[in-house]
Amino acid sequence: MNGQVTGAGFNIELRERYGNLVSDRWPVSIDPLPDELLSSWLHRLAIANGIAPRSFASVLGLGVGMWSSRLDLALPRHVAVLLGHRTAIAHDTILKMTMTGGALAPLLLPLRENARRNRSTWMQYCPSCLAGDAMPYFRRKWRIASRVSCFEHRCGLRDRCPACRSGIATFNQTELLPQHYCAKCGFDLRAAPKASISVAARQLDRSVADLCRLELPTGSRTAKDLIARLLRAPVSAGISFAKTLTTLSTSARVRCFEQLAADSPDWLAGNTDAATAYRRWAILVAGGHEPLIARFANLLEKHQESPRPKRSSPAGADRAALFEAYLRVMCVEGVRAQRDHVEYRHQHQIGESDDKRCVIVDRRVNSADCADTVRRPTVSGGAPDKPG
Numbered sequence: 001m002n003g004q005v006t007g008a009g010f011n012i013e014l015r016e017r018y019g020n021l022v023s024d025r026w027p028v029s030i031d032p033l034p035d036e037l038l039s040s041w042l043h044r045l046a047i048a049n050g051i052a053p054r055s056f057a058s059v060l061g062l063g064v065g066m067w068s069s070r071l072d073l074a075l076p077r078h079v080a081v082l083l084g085h086r087t088a089i090a091h092d093t094i095l096k097m098t099m100t101g102g103a104l105a106p107l108l109l110p111l112r113e114n115a116r117r118n119r120s121t122w123m124q125y126c127p128s129c130l131a132g133d134a135m136p137y138f139r140r141k142w143r144i145a146s147r148v149s150c151f152e153h154r155c156g157l158r159d160r161c162p163a164c165r166s167g168i169a170t171f172n173q174t175e176l177l178p179q180h181y182c183a184k185c186g187f188d189l190r191a192a193p194k195a196s197i198s199v200a201a202r203q204l205d206r207s208v209a210d211l212c213r214l215e216l217p218t219g220s221r222t223a224k225d226l227i228a229r230l231l232r233a234p235v236s237a238g239i240s241f242a243k244t245l246t247t248l249s250t251s252a253r254v255r256c257f258e259q260l261a262a263d264s265p266d267w268l269a270g271n272t273d274a275a276t277a278y279r280r281w282a283i284l285v286a287g288g289h290e291p292l293i294a295r296f297a298n299l300l301e302k303h304q305e306s307p308r309p310k311r312s313s314p315a316g317a318d319r320a321a322l323f324e325a326y327l328r329v330m331c332v333e334g335v336r337a338q339r340d341h342v343e344y345r346h347q348h349q350i351g352e353s354d355d356k357r358c359v360i361v362d363r364r365v366n367s368a369d370c371a372d373t374v375r376r377p378t379v380s381g382g383a384p385d386k387p388g
């Protein structure tokens with residue numbers, strides 16, 4: 001039926017459908033938040049548009065169950081295109097929220113709707129982070145099994161609702177409730193008590209995160225070694241001889257980290273090449289890469305403050321002299337590291353003959369070896385600098 005219909009005193013004109021006139025975008029689009037996981041953004045997007053998360057699956061042409069968590073791991077192209085089209089969020093921005101194809105993939109918590117006691121769930125959270133969010137959301141880093149604490153709030157993560165003990169299941173939420181409410185019992189996860197974790201275990205957590213950031217992007221044999229050692233952490237800690245890190249609940253992994261933090265760093269640094277062992281050992285002992293850099297900066301500061309005879313600098317920077325100074329400072333740092341290591345060994349009653357790292361450290365702190373091992377830098381576009 002087209003055209004005009006003439007009635008008694010007025011005309012009825014058939015127009016295009018409303019949906020054909022307005023944009024084909026959804027009424028509300030929301031921007032992803034820092035480090036937000038795709039499923040978290042999808043749940044917020046659904047609720048903002050007045051659709052319960054469970055029903056939103058059919059809007060995307062998907063089945064029920066862990067539909068959004070599965071998209072985190074594998075986002076079909078047609079779904080990514082649809083989301084971009086309906087929200088005007090850039091394709092790359094959407095892809096960055098997924099957990100696909102990254103070096104951390106072997107450390108991802110497995111998708112599991114119902115988790116028995118001591119078994120992992122698919123998602124962790126920090127109640128204080130959720131409480132501090134203007135719009136509570138779930139972070140990508142909470143999907144990693146080697147992350148057990150919140151660096152900002154200095155507490156352990158949680159992986160269950162403290163009221164009903166079920167895991168996070170917003171994908172099953174049938175009400176228009178934000179995702180910080182338990183989908184099973186309605187408990188506000190922001191009110192969950194802080195989970196305790198020792199300072200040493202938090203430092204180990206941070207060190208492991210730093211090592212993953214430094215080593216995993218290389219995709220080298222060293223990176224694979226790090227992943228394998230992290231997965232074997234429960235065995236190294238004597239927690240369980242049958243499970244890998246990804247299968248354990250967050251509370252069991254916290255116990256695992258607390259045990260490992262009290263032991264020798266050999267579980268992560270032993271029996272590998274000297275450079276890798278030294279890097280891992282230095283970061284583990286310092287409690288992270290940043291504290292290690294801070295220690296080095298302090299050392300440089302003290303070195304600069306020490307009285308030295310004044311002399312005029314030659315025209316242009318003497319790179320060779322600077323490099324020699326750098327080597328000397330690094331060697332002093334090595335001596336300090338060795339002293340810390342000896343103290344650590346003494347505190348933990350680790351025999352020198354049992355600790356292969358001693359050999360590595362002793363070799364590195366020898367100043368002659370430092371000079372021999374490290375090559376001098378080459379001046380860009382010219383010949384190598386002469387020794388100062």
Ligand SMILES: [Zn+2]
Nearest residue numbers: 126129150153
């Ligand atoms: Zn937090």
Ligand SMILES: [Zn+2]
Nearest residue numbers: 161164182185
């Ligand atoms: Zn609950």
